[in-house]
């Protein structure tokens with residue numbers, strides 16, 4: 001599973017929204033575009049029990065050419081499997097930091113408030129008891145892993161002397177140990 005970003009998104013906000021969602025077929029390893037975020041979240045929420053295959057897309061089989069290639073025309077993030085589906089009325093957003101170091105996940109609540117952590121979500125539900133029946137476990141701030149080889153070289157070079165890239169490298173080394 002991955003969330004990909006088109007290469008030329010305006011950067012004025014400082015963060016790049018995820019522009020495309022794709023899932024990889026377990027059988028032929030081709031990438032299929034998933035047209036809506038809702039469908040993507042549905043696939044992702046039960047990825048372990050129901051691995052994605054081309055047949056899940058209407059009129060698509062493993063013999064069809066891939067919808068999209070995993071390459072450096074976009075920066076890719078690989079999502080964790082089984083992130084719960086976003087509760088109704090809420091929207092989950094993924095954005096890539098401008099320096100390409102990390103994705104951030106946040107929720108927009110039905111009241112339009114932006115919530116960036118479990119602690120903030122707890123405070124929101126306490127202040128808005130009409131949502132107290134939604135288990136807090138339905139909200140996940142787990143973010144996709146930035147695939148370093150798909151980060152534009154210009155960004156990597158630009159940041160060589162900045163502290164953000166030092167942090168990025170540290171994170172990379174840490175994840176290399178767990179891989």
Ligand SMILES: [Zn+2]
Pocket residue numbers: 025026027028029030053054055061062063
């Ligand atoms: Zn396939």
